[in-house]
Amino acid sequence: MSDIASTNNAPSYWDSDKHRRTLARRHAADKRLQFYGLAAIGMAILLLGILVTSLVSTGYVAFVQSKVTLEVPLESSKIDANNPGAANYRVIVRNAFRKLFPDVQGARNIRNVDRILSSEARFIVRDYVVANPDMIGKTATLELPLSDPFDQLNKGVIPSQVEALTRREIGLFRSLVNRNVVSVEDGRTVVQIDAFVDPQKVLPDNLAFGDYSPIVKEGMRTYFLQRGADTSDSLLAPDAGDALKAYVEANPDSIGKTVQVKVPLAPAYDAIFKGEVPMKTNPRFASDEQIKAFNSLEIRGLISTPFNTELFVNSDSRFPEQAGLAGAIVGSFYTLLVCFLISFPMGIAAAIYLEEFAPTNKLTNLIEVNINNLAAVPSVVFGLLGLAVFLGFFGLPRSAPLVGGMVLSLMTLPTIIIATRASLKAVPPSIREAALGVGASKHQVVMHHVLPFAMPGILTGTIIGLAQALGETAPLLLIGMNAFITSAPGGILEPATALPTQIYSWADSPERGFVSRTSAAILVLLGFLVAMNAIAIFLRQRFELKW
Amino acid sequence: MLTIVFTTLLAIMAAGYIIGRRRAYAVVNGAPESLHSRPVYHGAFVAAWVGLPAFLLVLIWLALQGAVIEALLVDSLPEDKIRGLAPAQIDLLVSEIESVAAGNIFGQPDASIFEAADRYNTWREIAQWAMFVCAIAAAMVGLALTRRRIAEKFRARHGVERVMNIIMIACSMIAILTTLGIVISLLVEALRFFDRVPVTEFFFGLNWEPQIPIREDQVTAGGAFGAIPVFAGTLLIASIAMLVAVPTGLFSAIYLTEYANPRVRTIIKPILEVLAGIPTVVYGFFAVLTVAPAMRTFGEMIGMDIAPNSALAAGAVMGIMIIPFVSSFSDDAINAVPHSMREGSYGLGATKGETIKNVLLPAALPGIMGGILLAVSRAIGETMIVVMAAGLIARLTANPFEAVTTVTVQIVTLLIGDTEFDNPKTLAAFALGLVLFVVTLGLNVFALRIVQKYREKYE
Secondary structure, eight states, X not given: OHXXXXXXXXXXXXXXXXXXXXXXXXXXXXXXXXXXHHHXXXXXXXXXXXXXXXXXXXXXXXXXXXXXXXXXXXXXXXXXXXXXXGSOHHHHHHHHXXXXXXXXXXXXXXXXXXXXXXTTHHHHHHHHHHHOGGGTTSEEEEEEEBOHHHHHHHXXXXXXXEESSOHHHHHHHHHHHHTTOEEEETXXXXXXXXXXXXXXXXXXXXXXXXXXXXXXHHHHHGGGTTSOHHHHHHHBOTTHHHHHHHHHHXXXXXXXXXXXXXXXXXXXXXXXXXXOOOEEEOTTSSOHHHHHHHHHXXXXXXXXXXXXXXXXXXXXXXXXXXXXXXXXXXXXXXXXXXXXXXXXXXXXXXXXXXXIIOXXXXXXXXXXXXXXXXXXXXXXXXXXXXXXIIIIISOOOTTOHHHHHHHHHHHHHHHHHHHHHHHHHHSOHHHHHHHHHTTOOHHHHIIIIIHHHHHHHHHHHHHHHHHHHHHOOHHHHHTTTXXXXXXXXXXXXXXXXXXXXXXXXXXXXXXXXXXXXXXXXXXXXXXXXXXXXXXXXXXXXXXXXXX | OHHHHHHHHHHHHHHHHXXXXXXXXXXXXXXXXXXXXXXHHHHHHHHHHHHHHHHHHHHHHHHHHHHHHHHHHHHHSOHHHHTTOOHHHHHHHHHHHHHHHTTOOOSOOOHHHHHHHHHHHHHHHHHHHHHHHHHHHHHHHHHHHHHHHOOTTOOHHHHHHHHXXXXXXXXXXXXXXXXXXXXXXXXXXXXXXHHHSOHHHHHHOSOEEOOOOSSTTOOOOOOEXXXXXXXXXXXXXXXXXXXXXXXXXXXXXXXXIIISOHHHHHHHHHHHHHHHHSOHHHHHXXXXXXXXXXXXXXXXXXXXXXXXXXXXXXXXXXXXXXXXXXXXXXXXXXXXXXXXXXXXXXXXXXXXXXXXXXXXXXXXXXXXXXXXXXXXXXXXXXXXXXXXXXXXXXXXXXXXXXXXXXXXXXXXXXXXXXXXXXXXXXXXXXXXXXXXXXXXXXXXXXXXXXXXXXXXHHO
């Protein structure tokens, strides 16, 4: 064939430029598809990375807690040694804390300084005294948590100063600058406005007491007709009316006319026109004095940020600096325990029946269809089931880990059944036949020979199912496991929260401190999930037999 | 009390096991070789018949006890106290008595309530002890009856295996019971809802304002139950999710099956699967913490007003969650295409890309479609992401930058903190739940059928 082609002098299509171009195009298309695939994978992994990074970067600060070292005099005149819990610890702690700031004057400033310390500090002191009654009459040196804003300030999550102007306000100001009406005169930034000197507001015989401010505002408003009056008013300096007053006093005949005057702008805009970035005290803090008082604590070395053991020891609280996960972790543990105790034996029993004993009939078929469908039913529907049947019909207690575990076990059952059946199937027939051959009954074959071999696979499936159940939130919300509960549950019938529902409630809380606590709680939850999956993988690799 | 009952029963069971085994040894004078069943089976047989009937009795007793005592309580109330009261009011009265009986006294209940509470406590006490006695009696009767049957030729193993069969069948039935429970509870409450709100209004109404006054002095909207805006919002968010998930999932599956070498594949695939293992509440917080503010800032930069709880943010994050579903189903579908088809295409001189486009994808299309449908059903039923990141107010719009609400959001918000099933507001959640259940079930059955049919084609 090639001989013929080479002897033929007519240029072949395969050597032509056209073919080369076609080939290049086709290869380019191939490369493009490959690139799309890589881009898709890259995007998925990037998104996962962003997710983890944003959680870690907001959450890591919650693993430490800012505290102040405070010497609390526990005077025996104020604390009754027979009943140490009843003393007024609020006053004791407050007075001890105020002693650190002898210079702060004024009732309001002193109150602001009080707020640097967590309002929960008194309970910590109370618990300390109750636990150490021999300290009464002595001075205790305690590390007490700071209130949320100062905790966040100390960790650098929020700044003490914020930009005074929003991007929108700056945009409005820029539009004013673009009209060429803004200039600097005598060191102040001024804006030129057309002001109608209303004779009803400025009386010719009493120029000094005229109502100049509304006139100036009115004039300013003409630049921002589409906006509300508030925006244009906020641009003007508080003394903007005085500029008009000076003008009118110099030109009394301008009354009743529209005049062009230059009035000063608010300090923030003054700063921005001069190329500075105007700042103001972060509105989360009461005053600059409060921040100064806090800084003085820092300079004196009284502030420390130890590991936040409270996060794992305390239960929920309205105050983020004292809120912890202990209640949620215990609640999740009880819930998973109930879920395991129900779904593990039931799942194995059902799987053994379906895989080893069930005859092929309509009932078996129906059961299998049902199991497959249950695996795909949205979790919130299971919550509705729990609400209507377990709470409504059987009258079980609300928010109880028992009910949560029962609902979750219904969701975990399909996972366990499917995993168990797969591992039962993986046990080779030779095992069964050998056992049957020496006279074992069918039950004995399954119980004594097949099930032990299948156990690693079953455990792996169960742990994965439980890990899914641990992250499940919606059904628990519907049965009330998002309640606000400040102590760990003592049993499966007491009201409790679970880790995911705690995350949901914290995510809904407005305090800044809960943002990092939520991320930290998520990291704890993910830690549990990773651990459970690691155990599952370990079990699979260590114990599962390859036939 | 319950703990005592259960531990006592367990103890009797253990005793039954030992007694049965001893008896088996005794009847053959310590030579178990001549027994039909090994002694352990005799023990297990006795234990099963001692424990199971008693446990069943306790469970049934517990399920019925509350209702029976309440009925007795209502009967015993003075006639003038309950005359002319609606059933709901009687329920309220009963729960007041119960809380007084538990020691939580609110306000100033009158003497008859205190008397009733006393009676209630006494009856409960009596019921508990009666249950205890009955359970132990049942266990003892079981012990006496079975112990007598133990003999040399007694087929204890068969008996035990029969009991185990029954237990296993009962456990398998849980799946059917759960489905039945879901269907019945949803249907019953939904029908009660449709008693108060016409079906046509629910399915075709354009106005959804479920916050109706529960007390007379409460100021709320009038209450309207037209679910079209809710359904539309669900579809909008699910479509946004699919727009993110389908291309990403499909292209990554193509790359992983056709281009990537096996080592890359074994690393990348589990990483993608991680996306499916992250709890949805985490995605919800991610949407609120990172995605929504980022979109808002971006919108501000290009001069667009994006709502803080826009459909776009919720949908996009949901899309991320669904990527692994689409990719693993597409992966399976592409892998299931026989090698002969692939090689035939290469043999004709097609490039890899052309083979994928012209041979693999058309052949795998049913499988991929099935996977996508399953992903859609997942997106519709997804709850936590939208509860945290989407809106609460039902708005009929196709603009992804606005806030919309979904079926699952409404179910959760209507039911959080409410357990009284006697007003349309809470019942509406069950009607929505019924729709959700039927739609997701339909999608699943349809999708699985497609996938199965297609699998058979190549097997």
